Amino acid sequence: MALSPVADSFRARLLRGDILAGSFLKTPTLHGSEILGGLGFDFLVVDEEHSPFDRQSTDAALFAARATGAAGLVRVQSPSPHHLLSVLDCGAAGVLVPHVATAALAEQVAAACRYRGGKRGYSGSVRAAGYGGGKMWDYIAAADAGVTVVAQIEDPEALDEIDAIAATDGIDALFIGRGDLTAAMGAPTNDAPAIRDAVDRIAAAARRAGKPVMVFVGGMKEAEWLRGIGATAFVYSSDQGLMKQAASKALADIRNLGAAQLA
Template sequence: MADLDSSFRARLARGDRLVGSFIKTPTLHATEILGGIGFDFVVVDEEHSPFDRAATDAALFAARATGTAGLVRVPSPAPHHLLSVLDCGATGVLVPHVATAALAAQVAAACRYRGGKRGYSGSVRSAGYGGGRMWDYIEAADAAATVVAQIEDPEALDEIDAIAATPGIDALFIGRGDLTAALGAPTNDAPPIRDAVSRIAAAAQRAGKPVMVFVGGMKEAAWLASIGATAFVYSSDQGFMKSAAAKALADMRGLGTS
């Protein structure tokens, strides 16, 4: 599956329009469904959902089985969290609260072998469960690992150019939710948030890095595309189920009343 992983990182770097979704439910089925209908990627959300390592492992298996890239939003930038999901075969990681260039460098190093500090095992899924050549695997793994820094803290804005330029950071994810809460803005598209979004996008452009964003609908997707975002995390498995279920219920409640 190294070719799939490398192609995702390459497509992201090229600025291809990529569409994914968060996976919030700790089963393999939502990933299998979204991958099966053609989503470019999914993001297994360990930070805000009840995923343990076994559930993450199952979701990543489903992603690989359906040919979609499986990223994981880890619960923290701690190296053991990054190593765990990469060993399970994650295409890459979405790392929350990358607020300094120093932390960005630590994250990048934890995700790669050459020039980095990723711990090696040849027996894990990402290495094909053993039997391969160690250095062939290391080259493929380093080429495939996609590292996305989530920018969601006001202090990150003070170092945004340095964070964006950090070698080994492949993209910036604009975390409008935490920025909105931290800045006390009324909505996630209020003027202070729009200013922060523009600053992050401009820094990414200067560094030649793509921008990834979460969107809940097409109106905000159009706005964020206009400032340079190319990779979109659209809603979540739970969001899709809730909206479809709410519409179905409303339709059925209204049956025969018009």
């Protein structure tokens, strides 16, 4: 089924400031999407940048997300138009684009993801278009209204152009990449004073542009801090992180059971 600009689409909910819960998918199977989407996560982010997803496994993960009603986004390998087109044709609800460090790149990304006013390549036979049979311009209108484009801000130089990046037409939201900012700035932690200052600058630019803020969090303490600066969409851990967390607790519980029996 093609995208529809309904009031409860992921993009509409993000733009109106709903609190949205998501997670990264790091394992290239459809099961993570099926499990997390089935639990009720609002969105899932297939991580092509830092995980071994190829086009086929991305396609499967997006299919499973759609089946559960969760919005499937993709953190693409690169901002190149062919990477963006590939995941959008597979039915991604949106893209998370790493290392958007300039307004010029933000404009290129936005153009590659939109038909009207942009340069997105058209095919009516893909999943996103309902595998053919529909009307071309109905699909184009729905796609332009439904696709979410998120710029990941994770380079120190991006801070010099942050207002221009945030104001770019077609960029729907900013994602604050604290991990790369921490590494690039040589900060001791991802909540060090220099990182907090960068986070505040990005959030302030988003507010001035009327754009929502997305963030990654590993726990509720971080989520509460970042909610305070205006974040509304939270990528909580990942399929691997959640599995490791639950497995660690299960293992400790069994080990404690054995220790209790010996006592």
